[in-house]
Amino acid sequence: MKILVTGGAGFIGSNFVFHMLKEHPTYRVVCLDALTYAGNLSTLDPVMENKSFEFVKGDILDRELVNKLFKEENFDFVVNFAAESHVDRSIEDPDIFLRTNIIGTQVLMDACRKYGVKRFHQVSTDEVYGDLPLNRPDLFFTEETPIHTSSPYSASKASADLLVQAYYRTFDLPITISRCSNNYGPYHFPEKLIPLMISRALNDESLPLYGKGENIRDWLYVGDHCTAIDLILHKGKVGEVYNIGGHNEKSNIEVVKTILKELNKPESLVTFVKDRAGHDMRYAIDPSKTRRELGWEPTTLFNEGIKLTIKWYLENRSWWENIISGDYKDYYEKMYSNRAGEQ
Ligand code: NAD
Ligand code: TYD
Numbered sequence: 001m002k003i004l005v006t007g008g009a010g011f012i013g014s015n016f017v018f019h020m021l022k023e024h025p026t027y028r029v030v031c032l033d034a035l036t037y038a039g040n041l042s043t044l045d046p047v048m049e050n051k052s053f054e055f056v057k058g059d060i061l062d063r064e065l066v067n068k069l070f071k072e073e074n075f076d077f078v079v080n081f082a083a084e085s086h087v088d089r090s091i092e093d094p095d096i097f098l099r100t101n102i103i104g105t106q107v108l109m110d111a112c113r114k115y116g117v118k119r120f121h122q123v124s125t126d127e128v129y130g131d132l133p134l135n136r137p138d139l140f141f142t143e144e145t146p147i148h149t150s151s152p153y154s155a156s157k158a159s160a161d162l163l164v165q166a167y168y169r170t171f172d173l174p175i176t177i178s179r180c181s182n183n184y185g186p187y188h189f190p191e192k193l194i195p196l197m198i199s200r201a202l203n204d205e206s207l208p209l210y211g212k213g214e215n216i217r218d219w220l221y222v223g224d225h226c227t228a229i230d231l232i233l234h235k236g237k238v239g240e241v242y243n244i245g246g247h248n249e250k251s252n253i254e255v256v257k258t259i260l261k262e263l264n265k266p267e268s269l270v271t272f273v274k275d276r277a278g279h280d281m282r283y284a285i286d287p288s289k290t291r292r293e294l295g296w297e298p299t300t301l302f303n304e305g306i307k308l309t310i311k312w313y314l315e316n317r318s319w320w321e322n323i324i325s326g327d328y329k330d331y332y333e334k335m336y337s338n339r340a341g342e343q
Helices: 011-023 041-047 063-073 087-092 095-115 152-171 193-202 222-235 252-263 288-294 302-315 317-324 328-336
Strands: 002-006 028-033 053-057 077-080 119-125 175-180 207-210 216-218 241-244 249-251 270-273
Touching: 002 011, 002 063, 011 028, 011 041, 011 222, 028 063, 041 053, 041 317, 063 095, 077 095, 077 222, 087 152, 087 328, 095 119, 095 152, 119 152, 119 222, 152 175, 175 222, 193 207, 193 252, 193 302, 193 317, 207 252, 216 252, 222 241, 222 288, 241 288, 249 252, 252 270, 252 302, 302 317, 317 328
Parallel strands: 002 028, 002 077, 028 053, 077 119, 119 175, 175 241, 207 270
Antiparallel strands: 216 249
16 A cells, blocks of 8 residues: 655654554655744654655645656545644734635646545644634534634644535545544644643743633543554445544643643643634544444543653754744744733
């Protein structure tokens, strides 16, 4: 089997590359990644010498390059992780989100049609369902929940999902889509809540919580997301959407307090800052279809996963210190300087 993993130098894609090479040692895994600010080649160091793995630097928007790669490799599976993934950046500048997340997906699917694949899998997000109110803990997102997006990021992911479903209906492209809740774990870029808070707490810096910190996310350890996608590729039904989540709902303030406790740092580091525009209140996945049809179960609960994650950030300081020493400083200044002190 030959598998193309786009965005494999990013957070979830790299974890998926490691997972596939370990679980399917006879597969050839090719990673196509443009190495944007979020991609990091050093992340793939552990597999660069593996004969079953190849890294190709390139943009999914580059039709010529994508077609050439498909022609040469004759892929069986394509798993599309490549995306602009940060909500706050999409609020600052939606343009690249629409290009990469929508048109990039189209370029990949056109190549799949032209050269033929057994499966095109689109890695989507629970954010396409919009949000749920805090006072209705009985409500969850199912695969039938209508698409209802809030941010340019989620709108771009939802647009891609619709296009993927259109390619199935119109062209019979063998597709699947997974919609996963918030991931956390090793190699998570320190602009997202959990790695941002761990890295700043370790440096005794203030921890900027948006609004009142009461928004809820449904956290899934990244390894559990990878096993779910593996199952969907091998056992999932063509044309179907699968929700992925493990019922680990936590408010942002709870998450940050847990991190501070684990690191033995004071809660006084928390600073409440101006809220995110259009901030989704609560995400909560109902994963029963994926459990029932594919036998998938998450194995890492939040209390264990957060400890593993903190341990990884403590043992791999050079990975994230390298990131936060460069352009990231300007990013932090740009995104957070006008939030300070407000609520
Ligand atoms: P990430 O930002 O860490 O990584 C994205 C990767 O894609 C980077 O390596 C980047 O270089 C690459 N990339 C970006 N634009 C590209 C382009 N035009 N061509 C080729 N490569 C490009 O993202 P992530 O958190 O690992 O998310 C991966 C996927 O999973 C995304 O599609 C995202 O929407 C989805 N997802 C993420 C989460 C989460 O909690 N992080 C949850 C559900 C779904
Ligand atoms: P994030 O990791 O950006 O993921 P998403 O917005 O895709 O769910 O944010 C998770 C939650 O944490 C979200 O409610 C916004 C909040 N948040 C903060 O309070 N402060 C921050 O500095 C960041 C980055 C996020």
